[in-house]
Amino acid sequence: MSKIDNITFGAYIRKLREQAKLPLRKVAAELDIDTSTLSKIEKNERNANEQIIEGISRIFQIDKSELKVRYLSDKITYQLIHEENGLEILKVAEARIKYQKRVNRK
Amino acid sequence: MSKIDNITFGAYIRKLREQAKLPLRKVAAELDIDTSTLSKIEKNERNANEQIIEGISRIFQIDKSELKVRYLSDKITYQLIHEENGLEILKVAEARIKYQKRVNRK
DNA sequence: TTTTGCTTTGGCAAGTTTTGTCCAAAACTA
């Protein structure tokens, strides 16, 4: 139950930063982005990207794939949150991805 | 097993059109879009949108929500197809959407 | 209260992506 905690990606990385007692300014500098950009990412007003996820992973020693799962699941949740059939859509996507996996390993 | 047939959205609407024996030209006119745009949508080279899904639903008498499920699950599948943890990402998104539903009906 | 440091906000300009449209060539049909 660690990744299914219903906290957004932004809130999660903010929590990491606050636990480490680091100001935006310092983390942003480490990530080589503007402070205001990081502020917006923490408030889910801007997208993160590979470089930023990489950096967060390095700074806070968090497994990069966990961060990616959080980031992408957030995005997908957001895409479906107002859809009537969100859960069905996910089921179909799941079936397709499983199918792809089967096909790819030939 | 009707929506989980591993056929893309484009291929699906092409099939509908061919079964009805209609040329792109006619369907595109009905949808009020360019013929070549519809050709590209059928080949998954352009996005559909609400208006187009609406139109397809009307022309071929297909339930609009079925079309939406097909369209969006396609998009999500495509977003995750190269991700290591695609299935886990879907699971997390699913848990979040369920959580939202619970919260919303308060 | 004033200062100091941290964070938030708004907005602009540049860059990128997506869209709609047109046209010509390719592919198909009869």
Place this chain on the structure above:
DNA sequence: TAGTTTTGGACAAAACTTGCCAAAGCAAAA
């Protein structure tokens, strides 16, 4: 062959995203 349908490329306009900066807000210390 001609006639029709489908495709792909080019292009500008529109929409969206990004990086950056300046100003405002906020809280705690001096």
